[in-house]
Amino acid sequence: xxxxxxxxxxxxxxxxxxxxxxxxxxxxxxxxxxxxxxxxxxxxxxxxxxxxxxxxxxxxxxxxxxxxxxxxxxxxxxxxxxxxxxxxxxxxxxxxxxxxxxxxxxxxxxxxxxxxxxxxxxxxxxxxxxxxxxxxxxxxxxxxxxxxxxxxxxxxxxxxxxxxxxxxxxxxxxxxxxxxxxxxxxxxxxxxxxxxxxxxxxxxxxxxxxxxxxxxxxxxxxxxxxxxxxxxxxxxxxxxxxxxxxxxxxxxxxxxxxxxxxxxxxxxxxxxx
Numbered sequence: 001x002x003x004x005x006x007x008x009x010x011x012x013x014x015x016x017x018x019x020x021x022x023x024x025x026x027x028x029x030x031x032x033x034x035x036x037x038x039x040x041x042x043x044x045x046x047x048x049x050x051x052x053x054x055x056x057x058x059x060x061x062x063x064x065x066x067x068x069x070x071x072x073x074x075x076x077x078x079x080x081x082x083x084x085x086x087x088x089x090x091x092x093x094x095x096x097x098x099x100x101x102x103x104x105x106x107x108x109x110x111x112x113x114x115x116x117x118x119x120x121x122x123x124x125x126x127x128x129x130x131x132x133x134x135x136x137x138x139x140x141x142x143x144x145x146x147x148x149x150x151x152x153x154x155x156x157x158x159x160x161x162x163x164x165x166x167x168x169x170x171x172x173x174x175x176x177x178x179x180x181x182x183x184x185x186x187x188x189x190x191x192x193x194x195x196x197x198x199x200x201x202x203x204x205x206x207x208x209x210x211x212x213x214x215x216x217x218x219x220x221x222x223x224x225x226x227x228x229x230x231x232x233x234x235x236x237x238x239x240x241x242x243x244x245x246x247x248x249x250x251x252x253x254x255x256x257x258x259x260x261x262x263x264x265x266x267x268x269x270x271x272x273x
Contacts, residue, residue, distance in 0.1 A: 051243035054125055058136065058245055061122045063101045065140055065161055067108025068115055073153040076109060087143055091247040115157075119164040126165060129242050131233055133165040134175055138255075139248055141179045150180075174213065181210035182258040205269055211262035220270075227263045231256060 046054075066087065070079030083105060088098055107113060126132035137158060144154050155176075162172040184207050209216050212226045232238065234252040244252075 045241070046243055054129075054243040055245045057122050057125055058248070059097075059101070060104055061119065061136060062139065062143075063104035064108045064113075064118045065115075065157065066143070067105040068113060068118075069144075069154050069157045070105070071109040071113070072157050073151060080105075090143070092250075093247075115160060116164050119161065123165050131238075132242055132244075133162075133167055134171075134233075135239070135242070135244060135248065135252075136165070137162055137167070137172070137175060138179050139251055141176060142183065142251055145180070145183055177210050178213050181207045182255060182262065184211070205265065208262040208265040208269075211259065212266070223263070223266060227259065230259045234259070 066079070066083060070076050070083075073079065083101075088101065093101060108118070122136070123133070126136070140158060140161070141150070144150050144158075150158075158176075159169070159172055162175075163169070167175075184204075206216060209218070212223060212230065214223050214226045218226075234255045236249060236252065239249055239252050
């Protein structure tokens with residue numbers, strides 16, 4: 001009996017030591033699990049009909065906002081040329097989708113069109129899905145920049161849309177700065193193997209930091225965390241779980257390349273980083 005008691009006490013002590021050593025990892029795992037649950041990354045898979053509804057809302061909202069932008073700018077003919085010859089080819093729409101997009105666009109340029117009402121359905125869905133509203137704005141920013149830099153009227157519409165979707169002015173400006181800086185790096189893909197002085201010096205280093213949403217004074221941990229957060233936001237698995245349309249997935253793949261290039265720029269510039 002004494003031997004059994006001694007063995008039991010020893011086993012309890014050993015278990016306590018192991019629990020003490022690994023409790024931090026266990027707690028971190030539990031926190032990470034519930035963090036992912038809250039973010040929606042491990043959300044319950046949606047049905048095909050639910051996915052189809054979200055994709056239709058995304059599609060309709062995009063072309064409604066493009067039409068509204070055209071009306072606000074007062075340059076309807078130029079906007080329609082962009083739509084047909086720039087935006088639609090970039091989105092790789094079929095003939096049926098093009099016809100539907102044109103009808104949505106045409107309805108949005110009418111005086112009776114109300115942006116808030118057009119955003120209501122998307123807002124109800126996006127409130128339940130982390131980052132969906134931000135992804136809509138990112139897509140529209142990229143579409144507008146396909147043709148040229150954002151015009152003042154386009155910025156005003158995007159700001160109005162952000163407000164209608166519950167995104168604050170500060171959040172929108174941060175999103176705009178980050179997305180625009182990521183786009184800048186699309187012009188440097190072919191030079192990814194150049195020296196740090198050629199690709200990461202001066203103003204371009206500041207653009208790289210803006211692309212990740214960090215500052216030049218940020219330490220290694222902050223930069224790496226920002227980089228991983230953006231990769232997670234644009235991860236194809238995450239976007240498929242949000243049921244975003246295929247043209248959004250293609251854009252996300254481009255963004256991941258740009259984010260990687262910006263991160264590499266900073267890493268190469270900082271010796272020993």
